[in-house]
Amino acid sequence: MLHTxxxxxxxxxxxxxxxxxxxxxxxxxIISLTVGRSERAGLSRMTxxxxxxxxxxxxxxxxxxxxxxxxxxxxxxxxxxxxRELALIKVAATKHTRSAIFELVxxxxxxxxxxxxxxxxxxxxxxxxxIEGLIQVLNESDSQILExxxxxxxxxxxxxxxxRVLRALGTAxxxxxxxxxxxxxxxxxxxxxxxPE
Amino acid sequence: MNTNANTQASNAxxxxxxxxxxxxxxxxxxVGEGVTEVFGYPGGAILPVYDALRKFPIRHILVRxxxxxxxxxxxxxxxxxxxxxxxxxxxxxxxxxxxxxANAMLDSIPMVCITGQVSSKVLGTDAFxxxxxxxxxxxxxxxxxxxxxxxxxxxxxxxxFQIAKSGRPxxxxxxxxKDAQQASALFDFAAAKPQPYRPHPMLHVGDSDVAxxxxxxxxxxxxxxxxxxxxxxxxxxxxxxTLAERAQIPVALTLLGLGAFPASHSLNLGMMGMHGExxxxxxxxxxxxxxxxxxxxxxxxIGTAATYATKAKKIHIEVDPAEINKNIKVxxxxxxxxxxxxxxxxxxxPGREGSGWLKALDAIKGGCAVRxxxxxxDSGHLYAAHVMxxxxxxxxxxxVVATDVGQHQMWEAQYFHHxxxxxxxxxxxxxxxxxxxxxxxxxxxxxxxxxxxxxxGDGGFQMTSPELSTIAQEHLKVNIAxxxxxxxxxxxQWQEFFYDRNYESTPMVxxxxxxxxxxxxxxxxxxxxxxxxxxxxxxxRSASGAFLLNFMVEKxxxxxxMIPAGSALHEMIRRPGKNPLVERxxxx
Numbered sequence: 001m002l003h004t005x006x007x008x009x010x011x012x013x014x015x016x017x018x019x020x021x022x023x024x025x026x027x028x029x030i031i032s033l034t035v036g037r038s039e040r041a042g043l044s045r046m047t048x049x050x051x052x053x054x055x056x057x058x059x060x061x062x063x064x065x066x067x068x069x070x071x072x073x074x075x076x077x078x079x080x081x082x083x084r085e086l087a088l089i090k091v092a093a094t095k096h097t098r099s100a101i102f103e104l105v106x107x108x109x110x111x112x113x114x115x116x117x118x119x120x121x122x123x124x125x126x127x128x129x130x131i132e133g134l135i136q137v138l139n140e141s142d143s144q145i146l147e148x149x150x151x152x153x154x155x156x157x158x159x160x161x162x163x164r165v166l167r168a169l170g171t172a173x174x175x176x177x178x179x180x181x182x183x184x185x186x187x188x189x190x191x192x193x194x195x196p197e
Numbered sequence: 198m199n200t201n202a203n204t205q206a207s208n209a210x211x212x213x214x215x216x217x218x219x220x221x222x223x224x225x226x227x228v229g230e231g232v233t234e235v236f237g238y239p240g241g242a243i244l245p246v247y248d249a250l251r252k253f254p255i256r257h258i259l260v261r262x263x264x265x266x267x268x269x270x271x272x273x274x275x276x277x278x279x280x281x282x283x284x285x286x287x288x289x290x291x292x293x294x295x296x297x298x299a300n301a302m303l304d305s306i307p308m309v310c311i312t313g314q315v316s317s318k319v320l321g322t323d324a325f326x327x328x329x330x331x332x333x334x335x336x337x338x339x340x341x342x343x344x345x346x347x348x349x350x351x352x353x354x355x356x357x358f359q360i361a362k363s364g365r366p367x368x369x370x371x372x373x374x375k376d377a378q379q380a381s382a383l384f385d386f387a388a389a390k391p392q393p394y395r396p397h398p399m400l401h402v403g404d405s406d407v408a409x410x411x412x413x414x415x416x417x418x419x420x421x422x423x424x425x426x427x428x429x430x431x432x433x434x435x436x437x438x439t440l441a442e443r444a445q446i447p448v449a450l451t452l453l454g455l456g457a458f459p460a461s462h463s464l465n466l467g468m469m470g471m472h473g474e475x476x477x478x479x480x481x482x483x484x485x486x487x488x489x490x491x492x493x494x495x496x497x498x499i500g501t502a503a504t505y506a507t508k509a510k511k512i513h514i515e516v517d518p519a520e521i522n523k524n525i526k527v528x529x530x531x532x533x534x535x536x537x538x539x540x541x542x543x544x545x546x547p548g549r550e551g552s553g554w555l556k557a558l559d560a561i562k563g564g565c566a567v568r569x570x571x572x573x574x575d576s577g578h579l580y581a582a583h584v585m586x587x588x589x590x591x592x593x594x595x596x597v598v599a600t601d602v603g604q605h606q607m608w609e610a611q612y613f614h615h616x617x618x619x620x621x622x623x624x625x626x627x628x629x630x631x632x633x634x635x636x637x638x639x640x641x642x643x644x645x646x647x648x649x650x651x652x653x654g655d656g657g658f659q660m661t662s663p664e665l666s667t668i669a670q671e672h673l674k675v676n677i678a679x680x681x682x683x684x685x686x687x688x689x690q691w692q693e694f695f696y697d698r699n700y701e702s703t704p705m706v707x708x709x710x711x712x713x714x715x716x717x718x719x720x721x722x723x724x725x726x727x728x729x730x731x732x733x734x735x736x737x738r739s740a741s742g743a744f745l746l747n748f749m750v751e752k753x754x755x756x757x758x759m760i761p762a763g764s765a766l767h768e769m770i771r772r773p774g775k776n777p778l779v780e781r782x783x784x785x
């Protein structure tokens with residue numbers, strides 16, 4: 001099954017290797033991995049999607065925590081979360097064939113971000129299946145896809161599960177200058193709204 | 198060499214920040230961490246460090262190969278419980294450490310390795326003796342550091358010590374560039390103190406889990422404690438013994454757990470697993486409750502997961518959350534330091550009557566329990582088991598024994614009965630041939646007052662035998678027993694059992710080990726019959742320095758019982774026919 005882990009890691013050289021190497025060592029294929037700065041100074045946020053047995057989740061999370069540079073690990077599993085992927089798709093198109101693609105882009109709520117005489121570039125953000133859908137429709141039409149660049153999944157739990165709460169729970173790295181939260185419950189109430197997708 | 202220096206006085210300069218070179222900072226930090234001995238080998242990229250050594254109260258043991266340095270640091274750590282330290286230069290010096298580091302990783306040994314690295318200005322240019330050692334050791338260290346500035350050395354080394362000994366211990370490598378060793382920085386030992394150790398966030402000992410575990414223990418009819426290396430590492434011998442005695446639960450030990458529970462104790466079952474005694478494995482297969490304490494259900498211990506102790510509920514007490522449900526699915530996991538967990542558990546365990554199960558186990562043992570060489574016909578022919586038994590008897594079981602890997606290792610585990618923790622030093626997880634001799638050197642350096650024996654096969658001994666020079670140079674009283682059968686014995690045994698006796702590349706020609714020892718100024722004796730064993734062992738023990746005994750044992754003896762890899766724990770191969778060192782024929 002697919003597992004999705006969100007990890008906060010120290011933003012310094014070699015940390016990505018350590019995380020990637022762990023999956024390699026466990027003989028688990030990483031399906032996608034995104035890394036970028038997080039809301040916490042000096043910490044990067046990773047979303048790792050991998051294919052492993054259902055029981056493996058706990059062990060992967062435990063093993064990630066064993067890496068010295070990993071500060072927090074969340075196993076998103078089946079929890080309510082927002083997942084998005086960004087795709088850039090370059091399609092061969094002339095002024096005669098453009099309009100059909102414009103229509104598709106409209107339907108998929110994507111955007112055209114570059115246009116030349118022979119090609120155009122589509123930017124699309126959405127869940128994986130939506131992006132797959134656009135690619136499939138493009139393939140089935142007469143349009144020729146020239147390039148696809150996909151970011152891989154980014155995931156964030158809905159509602160209360162934020163690093164601020166983790167901090168209040170005492171599980172995150174200490175950040176003394178951050179506003180103190182009285183208790184975990186208070187924080188849970190504060191951010192407990194669940195937005196339907 | 199500065200030995201036995203008064204570390205307290207020499208620590209004085211640590212209290213005030215001083216400007217030192219990176220090399221001096223390294224030594225000063227090691228001194229501050231309580232290090233008194235290191236094992237190493239100099240070279241170009243670590244020369245500034247060696248140049249500064251004479252100013253510090255640290256004894257340096259010059260090894261003959263860096264693998265030896267790592268194994269010595271490992272043996273030092275196992276014998277003493279302290280962090281072992283190995284030092285090597287860049288490139289080949291560093292790569293030679295790797296086997297020893299992996300060995301320490303697999304057996305969770307606290308160790309810090311310091312390597313020199315080429316100057317930061319030429320890093321990544323394939324400079325002379327440059328190798329990406331932090332990259333190479335990434336999967337076999339708990340953590341590693343590349344340090345390129347002198348001001349970062351103290352904090353990296355202090356962190357390395359903290360990581361090495363905390364939680365589930367393991368090796369840490371600190372790679373220091375030559376320019377960082379040469380440049381100066383302000384050294385402030387106190388300021389380099391690492392952040393407080395952060396326990397693994399998934400440690401969890403729930404009250405209800407403890408209560409449930411206690412209830413399982415109270416109600417179990419056929420419980421067995423499985424005690425592993427974690428008992429020794431967590432220093433949980435007393436609470437473990439209390440649990441066993443109060444609830445009358447027999448204790449089975451892993452190879453690395455030997456010594457965690459006294460061999461002579463009536464509740465001690467013995468070693469479990471591939472070469473464990475038949476009754477131990479039968480007990481596990483028949484049990485209705487297994488209480489696993491600081492062990493990881495290694496494949497050499499479980500046979501196959503699907504057939505392992507299917508009748509038993511399982512409680513796993515373990516400090517590493519990544520071990521839970523890895524090989525064997527357990528019913529209750531108490532994830533924390535073993536001593537602390539047992540102390541939480543013990544108040545809920547009342548005295549318990551265990552005689553029915555214990556009697557049943559005695560019945561399974563039958564006469565086989567008396568696996569005593571005294572009861573066996575003695576043809577005068579020398580078997581390895583004789584050597585182990587006699588060594589145990591003559592030393593009173595009080596020696597520290599470092600074994601290599603193979604048949605002799607299993608015979609030692611079967612016939613040398615370990616009463617005390619840290620008295621058996623052996624490579625369990627990685628199974629590293631060549632481990633025994635350097636590990637014994639480390640143990641002797643750590644515990645000079647103890648009697649230290651190397652027990653190695655003729656194959657493994659040759660992998661690291663140059664360390665005999667180290668013994669000579671350092672005047673170490675290490676006794677060496679070579680179990681010489683002219684084969685790579687364990688591989689030969691597998692060939693006999695599973696490869697139609699095709700003894701491909703296992704017969705081995707060895708040097709005259711006694712002459713080899715003599716070439717190093719170490720006296721030795723060759724022993725060919727049972728009758729000579731006692732006198733030879735006594736000669737070795739009474740010699741003032743190191744002594745080597747070359748035991749010419751039966752060539753084609755095998756270790757029994759044996760569970761073939763991939764078989765269930767009760768499907769063991771028993772000793773066939775009327776071999777003189779049998780388990781009894783009626784032991785079924």
